[in-house]
Amino acid sequence: MGDYVEALGLVFQWHVLLVIGGGTLLGLIMGALPGLTAAMAIALLLPLTFGMPPVMGMGMLLGTLCGAIAGGSVSATLLNIPGTPSSVATTLDAFPMARRGEAGRALGICIVSSFIGGVFSAIVLSLLAPPIADFALRFGPAEYFALSVFGLVIIASVSSKSLLKGLVAGLIGLLIATVGTDPVAGVQRYTFNNLSLLTGVNLLPALIGLFAVSQVLKDVVDYFGGGPVEHSKSKMDHARPRWVETLRYWRVLASSSVIGTIVGAIPGAGGSIGSFLSYDQAKKMSKTPEKFGTGHPEGIVASESSNNALVGGALIPMLTLGIPGEAATAVLMGGLMIQGISPGPTLFTDNGSIIYGIFIAFFVANIFMLLIQWFGIQLFVKVLQVPRKLLMALILMFCFIGVYAVDADIFNVYLMLGFGVLGYFLNRYDFGTAPVILGLILGPIAESNIRRALLLSSGDWSVLVTRPISLTFLLVSAAFLFFTLWQNRRQTTPHS
Amino acid sequence: MVKTRSDALFHLVLLALAGWFLQQAWHLPANAAGGSLSPAFFPRAISLSIVILLLVSMVRGLIAGTLLSRDTSDSENATPVWVPVLAWCAIALLLVLYALFLEPLGYVVSTALFLFLCVAIVSVLSHQRGDAIKPVRVLMLALFSAAVSVAIFLIFSVGFEIVLPTIGVMGV
Structure with missing residues (x-):
């Protein structure tokens, strides 16, 4: 309780609130723009958090994440292009509604649904995270190694179209993580007498390169290949939150928020799965399922409440176990680590006020998301009119300033460009970039813990399978691997 | 899933890189104290795993007949295929030049040039023939x-007190 009171003091300061609001606003703007992902938005804003206290910095990034997810509904409604993958299901009903001249009504329903889904998941997060972290305190080196394997297997399985390629991407991340001074013996590996590499590959250039630069390089190619964008022609009606209309579908709101939170908490399940599951469930529960897909408010409520509930759900494994389930939370975790805070169970015991401050900041970010969308929806609609070529140039400029500003080392800029090109090709050939980042983050954890575990057991590898928690993680990882292999095979069989 | 000849090429590039990392890992100390793992264990094991998985991926692609198939680009697209490739290369080169000249030219000049050239390159390449x-x-x-x-x-150097490269003329 004392931690919560202290955390309230950390969040409710005018400059902290201002920063959370600013992050939410920027997230909403970036989320509204098709092609700019939530992960990219967080990676771009990451450098701004350096001088900030942890709760302030994380509050800003959480605001960005909430905003980016909610902002995805703007282009989903007006352009029939989901701003983020999680708003794919929103297009099914929001765009037909906008074409009928009710874009404002669709966005109004999106605003309320997103808010309720987000707040629900924030409550679940603050209730469930502490007991999970408490359980995870029993973990020793063997368990941490097994947990790292589990995290990597899951993200490699879901982030890429092929398990094999996902695993290669994860291993590339692990290999890059070995660059620098070895964590146990202090031997230099792959440093080539470069001082900038002594402490390893800096996470920020990797994050910005893999998620922002690579995305812009892809946008450059897409710019010439994209067809004309379909706009809803009719003039937009007033977009204010539609409380009564949304709350009329309280059953859908409740079920979708629950589904979103659960799917979010399962590492690797991903945003679009959650919103489609909720959409499908809402359709089955509905008295008028035939109206789904024709501009029916129930469909919008299901998708939007679910995709914002995913955010709080995804924070549970990230904060308690240090396992981010998808790209945006992987970048968020990178942000925490850059702040010098390692996510995991000890975060709850060592930095109680910070973790509870993060919970409260997440609540506050959801409130800002509601208010900013309420009063600023017209601004996001205008953002869609910014020429893409201008946007690409400006994003690249921000990538440079973000990476250079950290320690005025031009080497980091080159590193970012290298990661940008690598990320572009990894995405182009379906390897994915999220496993690389997770490999980079989990690499040092996995290596130092397995070496420590073997040191304690005098080189006996059975320590990994004789401890029940470690064995469970390894068995679940193996099961997940086989399941994904089987699924991959099933998907490819009809084509061949 | 569309795979192309360049997919095979990318596999080969990754294979070469992993092979190089593996070769470099052989120069690392391989002895460890107290039954633990040596500093060379992880780099060797990981690069070897990458090599094996890439080879398996290539063999699977070859068996399925997808690895060396031609690129299935959208034939209805009016833009010639070389235009996006040229744009990509030009922007990538511009990024390298921006990094090279960031410190010698200072932030303001290099950024202004970068923004101008970046938008200009995309505009010129997407320019319709006949339009002035x-x-x-x-x-x-x-x-x-x-x-x-x-x-x-001004925002970053004055507002956030972040040190950005300058050429020392009028403070920029």
Whole structure:
């Protein structure tokens, strides 16, 4: 309780609130723009958090994440292009509604649904995270190694179209993580007498390169290949939150928020799965399922409440176990680590006020998301009119300033460009970039813990399978691997 | 899933890189104290795993007949295939040049030039034949690039107190 009171003091300061609001606003703007992902938005804003206290910095990034997810509904409604993958299901009903001249009504329903889904998941997060972290305190080196394997297997399985390629991407991340001074013996590996590499590959250039630069390089190619964008022609009606209309579908709101939170908490399940599951469930529960897909408010409520509930759900494994389930939370975790805070169970015991401050900041970010969308929806609609070529140039400029500003080392800029090109090709050939980042983050954890575990057991590898928690993680990882292999095979069989 | 000859090429590039990392890992100390793992264990094990998985992926692609198939680009697209490739290469080169000249030219000048050239490259390559390039638009772009780079410089260096490269003329 004392931690919560202290955390309230950390969040409710005018400059902290201002920063959370600013992050939410920027997230909403970036989320509204098709092609700019939530992960990219967080990676771009990451450098701004350096001088900030942890709760302030994380509050800003959480605001960005909430905003980016909610902002995805703007282009989903007006352009029939989901701003983020999680708003794919929103297009099914929001765009037909906008074409009928009710874009404002669709966005109004999106605003309320997103808010309720987000707040629900924030409550679940603050209730469930502490007991999970408490359980995870029993973990020793063997368990941490097994947990790292589990995290990597899951993200490699879901982030890429092929398990094999996902695993290669994860291993590339692990290999890059070995660059620098070895964590146990202090031997230099792959440093080539470069001082900038002594402490390893800096996470920020990797994050910005893999998620922002690579995305812009892809946008450059897409710019010439994209067809004309379909706009809803009719003039937009007033977009204010539609409380009564949304709350009329309280059953859908409740079920979708629950589904979103659960799917979010399962590492690797991903945003679009959650919103489609909720959409499908809402359709089955509905008295008028035939109206789904024709501009029916129930469909919008299901998708939007679910995709914002995913955010709080995804924070549970990230904060308690240090396992981010998808790209945006992987970048968020990178942000925490850059702040010098390692996510995991000890975060709850060592930095109680910070973790509870993060919970409260997440609540506050959801409130800002509601208010900013309420009063600023017209601004996001205008953002869609910014020429893409201008946007690409400006994003690249921000990538440079973000990476250079950290320690005025031009080497980091080159590193970012290298990661940008690598990320572009990894995405182009379906390897994915999220496993690389997770490999980079989990690499040092996995290596130092397995070496420590073997040191304690005098080189006996059975320590990994004789401890029940470690064995469970390894068995679940193996099961997940086989399941994904089987699924991959099933998907490819009809084509061949 | 569309795979192309360049997919095979990318596999080969990754294979070469992993092979190089593996070869370098052989120079690392391989002895470890107390039954633990040596500093060379992880780099060797990981690069070897990458090599094996890439080979398996290539063999699977070859068996399925997808690895060396031709690129299935959209034939209905009016833009010639070489235009996006050229644009990509030009922007990538511009990024390298921006990094090279960031410190010698200072933040304001290099950023203004970068913004101007970046938008100009995409505009010129997407320019429809027959449409005239209006000098007013070029001037507007130049002014926009200069104004943005100065504004960002002031926000970051004065507002956030972040050290950005300057050439020492009038503080920029």
